[in-house]
Amino acid sequence: MNSPNNPTPHFPSQIQERETQEEEELALLLKRYLSKNDQILVQKTQMGGREAYIGSVTLEWFASSVRFASHLPLFHHKINPETDNVEIDAETIDEIQQRPLDWSRQAPLAQYLAVSKSHKFPPVLVVINQPWVDNSTAEEWDVNGRAIKSVTDFMPLDKDGEIGLLDLSQEIAIFALDGQHRLMGVQGLMELIKTGKLQRYKKDKKPLDVFVKVEDLRQLYKVDSVYLQNLAKERIGIEFISAVVAGETREEARRRVRSIFVHVNLMAVSLSKGQLAQLDEDDGFSIVARKIAVTHPLLKDKKERNPRVNWNSATVTAKSTVLTTLQALKDMSVRYLDYKFTNWKSSDQKNLIPMRPEDNELEEGIAEFSQLFNYLASLPSYQRMEEGIETPKLRRFSFEKDGGEGNMLFRPIGQIALVQALGILVFRKHFSLEDIFTKLRHYDTVGGFSGMEYPKSLWYGVLYDPYKKKVLVSGRDLASKLLIYILGGINDDFERAELRRELAINRHVGAGQSMGFEGKFVKPREVGLPEVL
Template sequence: MSSPDKPKADIASQILEQDSQDRQALALLLDRHLARNDRLLVQKTQMGSTEAFIGSVTLEWLDSRVRFASQLPLFRQKFDPQTDNVIRDEETVDEILQRPLDWSRQAPLTQYLAARQAHKFPAVLVVHSPTWVDNPKAKEWDKQGRARQSAADFIPLDQNQTVGLLDVSPSVSIFALDGQHRLMGVQGLMTLLKTGRLQRYNKNKKPVGSVITIDDLIDEYQLDPAYLQRLAQEKIGIEFIPAVAKGETRDQARRRVRSIFVHVNLMALRLSKGQLALLNENDGFSIVARKIAVNHPLLKEVPGRNPRVNWDSATVAAKSTVLTTLQALNEMSQRYLDHPFPRWKPPEKKGLIPMRPDDEELEAGIDTFNQFFDHLASLPSYQRLEQGEETPQLRRFSFEKNGGEGNILFRPVGQIAFTQALGIVVFQKKLSLKMVFKKLCKYDAEGGFSQMETPQSLWYGVLFDPNKKRIMVSGRDLAARLLIYIIAGTEDGMEKAELRRELAEARTIEGKAVGFNGKFVKPRDVGLPPVL
């Protein structure tokens, strides 16, 4: 006697077997279609009146098939083949779809793809334009100049017509609407893989510096040549929109495409340098700067007191209660730690990008920079913060509203110059932090870093512009060299003479040099301050 459960088991088995057969049939169908070079498996999407088709392609395919918008037939008569940009004139100003390409970005983007194993580019938005779009006499246009069909030749494979095959045969032109610099990076990668070399350019595609070679990348980042060659077959997302929708005229289509481009770019906010430093997980200096910003007592957020770090902006307003910026900390980290950790910054002549240091090196870097900040916090100027004073009073110039002390240690440019000088004094001249800060604490207590807007200050004309009555960022390197001099002195007569000349030049106003007593003197009489 058969079990009553047996028919149920047979039915279940049949269902599973049928399901398996269906999957096999679907796999065969997909394999047949995916093997075609003229069709791409995509999913159709619809937002508003805009239809789009999403798929994925290899980097090699992207390089060979996708071009910049400026290369569309519409622009060929006004196309600059050198820069791949549209020539702006009265005829093209309303038709230009893209901002000018910045070719200085190609080498870093290419290196990112080649050297970072955790690389990822977002999908590229492209326009799909078959040949008939640019032929007003083609049968696809009616007598009123409206398209009889969409430019996208899509064959649906399901009843809902959402999954199917998109025509990407060689007769279809494809150009990047959003992702032009990603395309540029992929093109650079393919050039590097095919030729072993990549020329670096400035933003206008003029060659600059030495070429980057595959050997450079292999040596610097310990890459496997076989791994590099496999990159060409990696896949990137791609989204197609038709150049012309059914019922559109060519002008309407152009306006629609332009509108999509504008809104895509309006929605993409450019990150500030501070935000980039906050997010950078590969640059050792940025990582150390972030750790110091959130952990060191001088900078970390403490309940009941104003934040000490501006995480976004590169500048500090006179009335701001912050002490510094993340961008300034990033530069300070680089200028101080570049000496003990030179490999954190690849050789400039090769134009390579930095790679994340190993954890042990990062810990050593954090410890080294932390020691520097421990000593920095001991300066009398910064000790006043712990006594309840706020940064605006110490930062503002005496002539500004509510007055202030004009202290360079409360300006990012002064902080960077100070740290730059200390890096050289400690790591090149081999002076101990303890001894150096003993001198600097005395100098600070005597007002050496304050009143930079007065002629008695060493920083007058160097970090303070007496003509425009504002900070001078251009004087940062001179300020660093002066600080090195007053800390360590110099036995080099030529170096001393050059420093004296630069200081006199900085303190010269309308042909007259200002001495430390506030009176006009001959440039050679300006002199140098005494060594501490």
């Protein structure tokens, strides 16, 4: 029995004290090692029979310590010093290990990091190289040209050899294998922080006469200097692989590194414009388009009918049962609401990317766009869908299989042209939607939007190419102008004359002639404009 002077030990308390002591010892140990600039704490991984090391580094370190993959010594004599890209020729075609750098992306990426509070770059994949790799007589190669050691120097800190320190001493060079544009963006951010401005470039690094400036960011996005300075200390994930591992020849190592790069990029499938519109939470126009697509009666999914919105593709085939695409809705949102919400798009003058609008603005934008679609749904052509007529019948040209009405309202480009015209009329010329759609309903009733493939149609040669017998996407702006005209939005005689000239050019058939509305060849000056509705 324990006496009062000799109580039973309080084991939980002792365990906690021991754990605290061990944590402090570990912290001191790590501090001693990590205070050195030439070591980084990593975890060793293994996949495909090869080791890699995962850790994190500050953005500042990443920008200053990692180079583009094209700078590998293998390419030094073939580097374009202006673009940092490898010059492709007979000698290097089998050695290219990365895509060409697109320098037009640097400023947007840097600005994204600077102004988006929820910014995030995924981890980068880098290659560690040492000078001996490119010296065939170095002692690290055996008589058969195989490496007797790996480029990476890893010192394990645990008994299983999974956690440890990776040597990144001065003679080691590091190259971005996957993530060169992230590197470019971070380097741009560092330049922006240090100099207060960042030069914008074309794809090939030819400078543009514009800059992203900290002062502009401060005014438009309320970004302060302290916040920008702290960004340099943020950390990005990084995975290291060896340029050469023990037992490899230099050629085998090069092929392995190239194979990794190719497969990393093959797996990274680019998002379509429609998919980007689905996911974009910063672009106000995309947000409005998504909301309308799932809530408006004309567009939202209903059990008793086919889906009316293609969420991925930017096009609609002749036989497709959808009405439009999410990308088209996004384009319509831009062309209608941009005149009212001018701050939703980036300033061309300041070359800045847009930020998510305030919730009250988004609600107002959704209300405006929803009202527009209420009116669009009242058009006789769209009313016919409610009667059970499927969109292919209304969309297809008369000469296509099973025939159709060739109605421009069932082509995304026609929808965009119409809404673009309505945006100008409503927000710039202050027409009322009620008056506009009174005219449009009559125009639709008499077939104004149908029969695009016939010369009598205003859209022949504008939205329909009579030679290739397909939709003419390039005619969107002219179609929009013509819609503004027939709705009474062009009163200036010079503007009307110019519009008539453009129409005659688009109906040109050669030999100084154009296609008249009666289906006969006429002189271009004889192509007139239809009457205003």
